[in-house]
Amino acid sequence: MRSMTPHFFGQEIEVTLSGEVKVPISFRLGDLSYEIIEILEMWHDRSFGKAPLRRKKWWQRHHRTYYKVRTTSGEIFELYYDRGASLTHPEYKKWILHRQL
Numbered sequence: 001m002r003s004m005t006p007h008f009f010g011q012e013i014e015v016t017l018s019g020e021v022k023v024p025i026s027f028r029l030g031d032l033s034y035e036i037i038e039i040l041e042m043w044h045d046r047s048f049g050k051a052p053l054r055r056k057k058w059w060q061r062h063h064r065t066y067y068k069v070r071t072t073s074g075e076i077f078e079l080y081y082d083r084g085a086s087l088t089h090p091e092y093k094k095w096i097l098h099r100q101l
Contacts, residue, residue: 006078007100013079015095024067027079029097034071041068045080068101076101 014028023042026035045064066080078099084092 009097009099011097013095013097015079015081024069024079024095027077027095027097034073034075034077036069037072038070039067040070040076042066066098 009029011029015024016026017023018025023039024036026033028034043066045066063083064080065083066078068076068078070076077097078101079095079097082092082094082096084094
């Protein structure tokens, strides 16, 4: 029986994208590769996270797109694309494997 407790990763991953509206079709974590067969949910996070109320500045805002996906093995993962606060600095853009559900 599957545990109901999510397993948190919080690790940067390699992601393969496809389609006209680029969506993840696979990802790699270390030596393991996962093929995505279904995107269950997708949402945007543009919040300020845990920044103190009086100190919120535009550059502290999250710019993330989350995906809840199912892999060919039936596992469900949550990953997100973090584009960073600057569109001119591609080094800030990264994919993160957030957790396994």
